[in-house]
Amino acid sequence: MKGRGWAGKSGAGIGILFACVSTWVLAESTLASAAGDPSAELNTAVTHAGFAAKYDAMKEITLHLHHALNCLVGPQDKRFDAAAGNPCQGQGDGYLPDQKAAKGESSNQYYEAWWAAQIAAQALASDNMGAAKAAARIVNMVLDNAAKSK
Numbered sequence: 001m002k003g004r005g006w007a008g009k010s011g012a013g014i015g016i017l018f019a020c021v022s023t024w025v026l027a028e029s030t031l032a033s034a035a036g037d038p039s040a041e042l043n044t045a046v047t048h049a050g051f052a053a054k055y056d057a058m059k060e061i062t063l064h065l066h067h068a069l070n071c072l073v074g075p076q077d078k079r080f081d082a083a084a085g086n087p088c089q090g091q092g093d094g095y096l097p098d099q100k101a102a103k104g105e106s107s108n109q110y111y112e113a114w115w116a117a118q119i120a121a122q123a124l125a126s127d128n129m130g131a132a133k134a135a136a137r138i139v140n141m142v143l144d145n146a147a148k149s150k
Contacts, residue, residue, distance in 0.1 A: 052136035112146035
């Protein structure tokens with residue numbers, strides 16, 4: 001009996017190898033496109049601002065406001081709080097720096113996000129739950145509008 005090698009009678013080994021390589025290539029291209037697309041960071045910031053607006057406890061409100069702010073400003077900004085976590089890790093360097101690099105500062109979308117970052121940072125400096133929750137609602141609305149105005 002002659003050996004069939006690693007490919008086997010039906011070429012199953014080649015099929016498995018092809019599937020593995022295809023999966024790896026797809027995963028790499030997805031990561032590369034996400035890192036170059038500021039809208040992924042903006043959408044994540046919208047989501048977390050929405051979470052912050054729905055909570056009734058200061059701990060959760062500030063946690064998700066931090067997440068939204070971290071996604072907007074990125075790890076190089078002084079307002080970034082690594083201890084709060086970064087749900088945008090791997091998506092880019094922060095929406096504002098990535099958007100500025102891609103399209104400059106002249107778009108309404110950029111400035112809406114810039115103002116949302118200011119509001120979030122100010123709310124995080126407060127210890128007033130009502131103010132923080134109201135700020136979270138405003139940040140969510142402004143970012144949602146920015147995300148829709150592509």
